Amino acid sequence: MIFTKKDLKETLNADYAHDRQIGGKKMWLEFLKGNMQVWWKYRFLKNLRYIEFCQNNRNSLWGKIRYVLANHIFQNLQIKTNLFISPNVFGPGLNIEHLGFIRADSVAKIGKNCTILPRVLLGKKKPSVPLGSITIGDNAYLGSGCTILGPVNIGNNVIVAAGAVVINDVPDNCMVAGNPACIKKRNILPILD
Helix, strand or coil, X not given: CCCCHHHHHHHHHHHHHHCCCCCCXXXXXXXXXXXXXHHHHHHHHXXXXXXXXXXXXXXXXXXXXXXXXXXXXXXXXXXXXXXXXXXXXXXXXXXXXXXXXXXXXXXXXXXXXXXXXXCEEEXXXXXXXXXXXXXXXXXXXXXXXXXXXXXXXXXXXXXXXXXXXXXXCECCCEEEECCCCEEEEECCCCXXX
């Protein structure tokens, strides 16, 4: 979680380093070149991490005012980019591969270095399911169109194939696919960039 400006900077650097389209580029130059997909991803990641910082530091009056203003900007950006990711869900190293509908409510807690593709839905099976009921480990790869319904625990180094519907727990180092998702491959190597 992001509590200090140092945490904010480290998390943003991890996000940019894990994203090949953003990492090592000057965003103002990408904007001038008309590379708008990269520009909007950059703006969304920067604002997502800033709203996490503001949400975790709402103790003072200035903190509350800052959070309200940042939240207004962030909600408008969510509508513009069609990325509905709640704050404090993803760990450092988030890679949004392409812009497109992504919904990840505060029902999920996801580790570091996660790659996520469009049309991913992280939600609940029933309304009575508590927050934090979806737990995904580090180095996860969530394929396009996959649905993960909690409560469910997914291990480290897991690939969720495109279109998979995950409703059961998944161990470490696996690839799951299908509806409902089942293990297709075990003992896969960690996803390295």
